[in-house]
Amino acid sequence: MVSWQTTTASLLGRLTIKQLVKREVSVEKLRAGAGAIERLFPQHPPGFEFAHDHPLLNCGAEWVRAKGGRTDRMLLHFPGGAYIMRLPNMERAMVARICRAANAHARLVFYRLAPEHPYPAAHEDCLGAYRQLLALGIAPDRIVLSGISAGGGMVLGVLMAIRDAGLPLPAGAIAMSPLTDLVDPHTETGSRVVNAQRDPVLSSHRGMAMRDLYVGGVSERLTHPYVSPVYGDFAGLPPLLFQVGSTEILLDDSKRCVERARAAGVAAEVEVWQRMPHGWQGMPFVPESDRAIERIGDFVRGCCP
Amino acid sequence: MKRTIESERPPSADGSPFMQALRVDHGRLSRVLREIDVQQSRLQAAPESARPVLAEAMRYLLHYQHAFHHPREDRLFERICARAPQFGREMRVLIREHRGGLRQAEALAADLAHATAALLRRRSGARLARRLAEYVARTRDHMRSEEAVFYAQSERVLEDSDWAALLAETRPDDPMGNQALLATEYPHLAAQLFQPVTDVGGQGDIPWAGDGAPDRARGAVRDGVEQLVELYGELIQDGVDVARSNFATLRSVRSPWGLVRAAGPVGARCCRFVVRCLADPPRLALATVARFVAAWRPVGTGSGASRDPASS
Numbered sequence: 001m002v003s004w005q006t007t008t009a010s011l012l013g014r015l016t017i018k019q020l021v022k023r024e025v026s027v028e029k030l031r032a033g034a035g036a037i038e039r040l041f042p043q044h045p046p047g048f049e050f051a052h053d054h055p056l057l058n059c060g061a062e063w064v065r066a067k068g069g070r071t072d073r074m075l076l077h078f079p080g081g082a083y084i085m086r087l088p089n090m091e092r093a094m095v096a097r098i099c100r101a102a103n104a105h106a107r108l109v110f111y112r113l114a115p116e117h118p119y120p121a122a123h124e125d126c127l128g129a130y131r132q133l134l135a136l137g138i139a140p141d142r143i144v145l146s147g148i149s150a151g152g153g154m155v156l157g158v159l160m161a162i163r164d165a166g167l168p169l170p171a172g173a174i175a176m177s178p179l180t181d182l183v184d185p186h187t188e189t190g191s192r193v194v195n196a197q198r199d200p201v202l203s204s205h206r207g208m209a210m211r212d213l214y215v216g217g218v219s220e221r222l223t224h225p226y227v228s229p230v231y232g233d234f235a236g237l238p239p240l241l242f243q244v245g246s247t248e249i250l251l252d253d254s255k256r257c258v259e260r261a262r263a264a265g266v267a268a269e270v271e272v273w274q275r276m277p278h279g280w281q282g283m284p285f286v287p288e289s290d291r292a293i294e295r296i297g298d299f300v301r302g303c304c305p
Numbered sequence: 306m307k308r309t310i311e312s313e314r315p316p317s318a319d320g321s322p323f324m325q326a327l328r329v330d331h332g333r334l335s336r337v338l339r340e341i342d343v344q345q346s347r348l349q350a351a352p353e354s355a356r357p358v359l360a361e362a363m364r365y366l367l368h369y370q371h372a373f374h375h376p377r378e379d380r381l382f383e384r385i386c387a388r389a390p391q392f393g394r395e396m397r398v399l400i401r402e403h404r405g406g407l408r409q410a411e412a413l414a415a416d417l418a419h420a421t422a423a424l425l426r427r428r429s430g431a432r433l434a435r436r437l438a439e440y441v442a443r444t445r446d447h448m449r450s451e452e453a454v455f456y457a458q459s460e461r462v463l464e465d466s467d468w469a470a471l472l473a474e475t476r477p478d479d480p481m482g483n484q485a486l487l488a489t490e491y492p493h494l495a496a497q498l499f500q501p502v503t504d505v506g507g508q509g510d511i512p513w514a515g516d517g518a519p520d521r522a523r524g525a526v527r528d529g530v531e532q533l534v535e536l537y538g539e540l541i542q543d544g545v546d547v548a549r550s551n552f553a554t555l556r557s558v559r560s561p562w563g564l565v566r567a568a569g570p571v572g573a574r575c576c577r578f579v580v581r582c583l584a585d586p587p588r589l590a591l592a593t594v595a596r597f598v599a600a601w602r603p604v605g606t607g608s609g610a611s612r613d614p615a616s617s
Contacts, residue, residue, distance in 0.1 A: 103452045255502065269500070298339045
């Protein structure tokens, strides 16, 4: 059974966000729409400190620390927003809740956005943030990567880049409803077709146009493993946890990654949540969100004891 | 009184193996809690598959976490209390929580052992599921308290002699650290822990997966309502677009002749919108009714019953 709060949120998502995503509106209008949703969230969730020390070279970043909390676990989080927009307040609130559940601190990376900064700008920012954590003396086995939506895809791309660069890998990674395939195969049985009507938030109507913004119009980049990690090599990656809603068009993005990761010997698992809308982990008013966050906390504790 | 004593002296290296072992226990306990959380939500709907997993999970918690891990923590807490009496009250609370958790786990294990599938399908199944969820929530809170305060402090408070005494204790093998042992002693739990896909929130959400016609009919209505809501969302947005376009057209009018010329596109836009408002919702409603009727037909006799709604 899905809670009434989720049902309500899904209906509102259908009436508003999905319509916005479907229509031919500009990036500015999409960002303005995201700004309107932002007003639902407090700028800084209570009980946490947000610090800006040790800035990154090309993008914004924040440290999220529980007031009075003592821990050496570090969550490196990449926000979502189709690489072209973001909801910083929602991300802060969600990361704070994950920190509380996992007894961890976090580094929130506001990577550069397309179309002003196409790939590989955002990818380099996120990889740079990981390098910075290592340079600050944080042990890689105390770091867990996390990301939601496009940020979830970024997590996998950055993990592959970390491995390819010969850097020590983090203890684990969490991908919440990740976007892992920018080629967008519209196969008849794929979730992008089967769930096209059932997804309460996302629509693939304008998928190609939005993806082109991220890769700067260079279509050859779409199959690059750091852009579409589902086509990459998962060998050697740390434990992975995926969470995705059963009615999301991105359902197969997670399932295919888990299949490939397990075939490569990686401890990967996907939680398919009954009828949850895209990004429900970031909605503190739905009970399933708390449950998902608690489960993420369990996963972090498991791979980073 | 200020509780933190981090600055008093550097952490003792001797405590690391002991503390690391406790942390690993917490990591494994968290994995089992995640499984209990999934299975408790299925307990009432699918007791045949959920009950054995839950029974084994509780048995594991009683045989390892409650039998060895918590007593080790208790001994650690007692030593911290002896060295830093200001933590006495919090330590006693944690030790009390260990005892309470043990009683709760024993009661849950006993109830799971005696429950039948028929019983679990009734309200008692929902009550037991709720108690399991409470147990999971309390255990998580308890772990957080331990990690945030006492795990962080212990290596700074205890002396080398304390660690030597604590490390001298024998430590049994944790089945969670040995996949083969786990599969032998807890086969149902092990099978679940290594699944690649976990459906969370009941029985998953596969449309038409239920054999019963009522399930299929409910699915058809639900999908129809969702599509109707989406259609109204589109119509609202279209209405706003039409109003904006018409406003822009009328604002550019500079003469009576211009007004006459503007009436054409304004009228056409309004007409198209009204036709859509009148035609589309009833059409969708009829399609939903057709799917609802088709869903009541037995599987295999018609074209609608076993078909995915999204493809139609």
